[in-house]
Amino acid sequence: MTKIFQAGPLGDTIKSDCQVFYTPGSKSLAIEIESKVKVLFSNAIEDLAKKTLATLGITTGKVLIKDFGALPFVMMAQIETVIKRAHPKLDKEALPEFKTHAQYGTTFGRFRRSRLYLPGNQPKLFLNAGIHKPDGVILDLEDSVPPGEKDSARYIVRNALRSLDFFGAERMVRINQGELGMKDLEAIVPHNVHTILLPKAETADQVIAMENKVNTILKAKSLKQKVYYMPILESALGVLNAREIAMASKNNVGLAMGLEDYTADIGTQRTLEGKESFFARSMLVNAARAAGIQPIDTVFSDVGNEAALRQSVKETKALGFDGMGCIHPRQIKPIHEEFAPSELEIDKAKRIIVAADEAEARGLGVVAVGSKMIDPPVVKRAERTIKMAIDAGILSTNWKTGS
């Protein structure tokens, strides 16, 4: 009996993805294609399959592709998955073209109000994710991907990083815990990942180990890019070590809260009111602020309830957080609107900026509003408030000239 290897989702409601079957053998390579879009793409699919298999060094056996409108980067990932399931030691990669629109950068202090989680094995959700303008997209390799799909998701995410335009959103990947996470890093780091989310961070050593691994990969590939980190605290130990974790790397940009696992860990359940997580969230905010990085809150899971989401964002903001996670594009706009500064905050920020401009124009070292001295961090904060107000569309870009 020859074994048939398989990759791709199961079932009959597949969209923008494909199944690939591979039977290793000694006869020369035979490729068969069934596709929902065959009339329009049979030539393109055949061409892609041939090239991908050639890149992976496959010259024999039988390959069957059942396609449901997969884009090329997805089909390449599924082909690579099935081949590597049959030949686990194969170290060749079949990489799609690295598009210029996939090569933009990020900055340490950018907004991270909303980060949209995208399950790594569901590429159909990636395609238009960027049009909803989240501050970040999280291509998730961890909890949303079932254990049997980890390899496939890793190649899909890697290929997506090279292919897709996320329209300015920060390109984040949540890796797996432990050894699996190290394998994830090898696959994704060379492809302009901006920020890596480290799940279940409990010690500074974990962050350091990740950073070392990333540096090794970058060095081996002679890449100069900067990779940022956002450890996620999801346990009692993680929360208690928040400060050390936050300060473990100068490339940490934020600390994120993961409440589902945390509440289970302390032996309780999540409530809407959230008293059970008040300590953890406050601890996280303080640790992040002490390290000069962004505190980021957990996700709000009741997708259909916008009013409750808005209330939750208000509380999150009041606790000191700079952002939170989203699990649906519909949550992005309410989150941005609720994180937007109030009129009072904007007025105050405007006065500070005007005073700072004046001080600079007059060569003064000290900024003052009325008789009150203003410290540099407060000026910086005001600048951020103004930027956020402009970004949310509630303040004109040329507010200083007053139109």
Next chain:
Amino acid sequence: MKMKSEMVKNAAGRMVPTEVNGKKQIPFKGVHGYKPKGTKAAPPISTCSDYPMDGNKVVGSIMEALKLAGLKDGMTISSHHHFRNGDLVMNQVFDAAAALKVKDLMWFPSAAFPCHEPLIKYMENGVIHHIEGSLNGPLGKYASEGKMNGLAVLRSHGGRWQAIQDGEIHVDIAVIAAPTADQLGNATGDRGPSACGLLGFGLADSQYADKVIVVTDNLVPFPCIPWQIQGQNVDYVVVLDKVGEPDKIVSGTTELTKSPDRLFIAELTAKFVREAGIMKDGFSFQAGAGGTALAFAIYLKEMMIEAGVKARFVRGGSTKYLVEMLEEGLTDYILDGQTFDLDGVRSMRENAGHINTSPFTSYNWHGKGNFASMVDVVVLGATEVDVNFNANVVTHSDGQMLHGIGGWQNCLFSKCTILPIPAFRDRIPVIVDEVTTLVGPGELIDVIITERGIAINPLRKDLIKATKNSGLPIRTIQELKAEIDDLIGGVPQKPKLTDEPIGVVKWVDGTVLDTIFKIENRK
């Protein structure tokens, strides 16, 4: 086998047959190019003394009515589609015709639905020769595969009325399913157990057919008020236990989309209407029943409230969302062409501002004007659009025939026609170099809105200027196309079509705009 007809190139550069189903055709001459002369068709003169003085036209069965109406081989039987997929009447009509051993009938519905699948057997055994009407579902597939005798003739709602008035289609027997009727044949759609709203699509048939049969499951004593269909045009009334299935009459077409991408497109469309200055006091709009169009209406409503703007009228397909606007005072009128849900049906009964219209008032080429061209903005769907803004709504890029035209072509005459459509579906791009089938000439299509940006027809310099500093993502159609092609992995190959026509697309004036060819057999 199809009759081979000579093909000529029309004014849109498309090859079209000069003869269809035995009738001479006029090739498309341009959007406003064809103006027929002469007088309109008319039904034979009748005399009231030939009808019961007590007004009672009720006969025992559909079969009896067909016999009395003189049903014979080769006749044309028409029907309306206000029951959509819940119609229980037309299958029975052709069962009766089959039992009467009649052959070669032409069915002329305003549209056919999946519930009419049983009629395929009558096309196979010759009871029905062919169907001319919007074909949805299995009948559409049957015709796409070239199995139907004759060619499918796809007409708009307005074009159907024009074809009757031009005498191109002579209806021998019109069957009008009616949710409520009286003995004289007065009928209405707005009440009764099978209420469907209005009966506008059956109006022309009632006025122009030789014989008219009203079929109802709710016979009321004279007078049936309102009388959307007038008994003076009716020959026979048949009473059945049930004429329609209400839950399929008001179908899932009115479900709001949950897709974040579609909602995004809908919101972008509403923003465009606002930013272009169209949304102002006294304006009018039309949005269909598709998920994106419904969501558009909801976003627009929010923006109207925010800006304190009221519409003079909205054009339905009425749905609960339009009814809410009417009842909240955001529009003076709903001018309803077909009623899509129960709220629409209720509103038509209860609200004086909810007006029952027909393709004659709104869409007809032979009217002395019609209000389709007075609507400020219309939002429609499409399967494809090309870089010259030509659009397709009847076939998919793989050549498969899928949809009827409906009122789509007629609506293009609106002051601003917007097509909000997803950039790609299952890897298939929406913007192509040349549409597979031309249904809407580009000069009438003003704006394409996808989730990846908005393209304005270069002919509409006014819209381009009005939205210049709006902050909306306005791009050229070529830029949009390039981005989408890059994402899907290049321009798709051309589908292989045979040179065998399976259908034609009529323009609203009755000329032939394009031909649908059979797709090559695939495995």
